Amino acid sequence: MEPRTLLLRFLRENLGLTGTHSGCETTSCGACTVLLDGKPVKSCTVLAAQADGRKVTTIEGIGSANEMDPIQTAFWEKHGLQCGFCTPGMVMTTFELLEGNPDPDEQQIRAALSGNLCRCTGYVNVVESVRYASKLRRKGTGKVPGERAKKGEPPRPPREIEGM
């Protein structure tokens, strides 16, 4: 790996973890958000070398089609996504928000997500999804087995995308 490799590229191209997305190339949109030592950062603006020896959490580490994390369940049920391109970034930032603040109000949610841009939703359902996610987490529910698990089929590795 060359020193100039960005963390985003390393995750997607070297590790095959394509859930983290490249949206803008200008450090603006947050579609590339991952957790670095538990804090959400824009992986397009971090060198992979800076992350060496540190803990990186991607969307694949939060949940998957095999079992959705409550945050993913909430975004699904409250229609917090349309094209879904920004959504992994939204989920990663939401994860850290709810870890530190189990019941954020709208102001706090919007402030925490101000680095994650969405061109589809207008953010209203994103905020709703985060509120619902906080409720699911506080109730200890919301981990939803995916379709394959329901049918008793073996889990699928995260990088495969149905139909592509």
Next chain:
Amino acid sequence: MNPRPFDYHSPKTVDEALALADRFGTDGKFLAGGQSLIPLMKLRIASPAHVIDLGRIVGLSYTRIDGEILAVGAMTKLRDLANSALVANECPALVQCAMHIADPLVRNMSTIGGNITHADPSNDMPAVMVATGAQLVATSSRGRRPIPAPEFFVDTFTTALRQGELLTEVRIPTGRNRLSAYVKLERQPGDFGVVGVAVVVELGPGDACSSCGIGLSGAGPKVIKAKRAESVLIGKKLDDAEIEKAALTAAEEAEPVGDLRGSSDYKRQMVRIMTIRAIKAAVKGAESV
């Protein structure tokens, strides 16, 4: 784009970092949070042959009281500054400034030292530095020298740091009677500001202003210390009339350049309005204690 190829170095101590800087000279560049440097490298505006990552050096991230000085380590992340109860108590303008830089994701990597040394005229920290009369401590293999804030910011993207010098500490004068605030006009969160104003005032007997510092961000080729506006307030009570006079003077001292965030005239008007708000916010902050 991707950055051009470079050699990467990750020193564990300040001395190691300085030795690398001396070795590579102008081919070397310090990497702090990377939130200004990496975007420039991705655009290939900056292509240093050697990147010296400061991120693994222990002991450059702290906030502490040193007598009458609030000492902040240069690698202190903006997120930690924004959340610091100590800093909120000693210098509200510093917390308010940190909170309004970029967005929360960027603030998880950005450092106060990076924002200061990058010296983009739209960077916010320089305004707080000149308003508070901070000293910026430059460390090299030849020793340390404190540089007063107004001398530190030389020109657009240009500071007084010499080759081989690393900003290690920010030293901000504090005091029980110091009131401060930072206000920023942004078109949207995460954007650079249209303009930003930092105000520090001390009130003496009869609530007359005994000292004053005003820093303007985004209002010229570099941060502006609005000296004439400051002197308007000295010895006066901070009523609406005096605040308006000072704000008008600050607007005259600004040298805004028209760009995508507004015309020169518009920015000058915004300097006036944001200076009024900053002075009032500084004074009001005291009232809410």
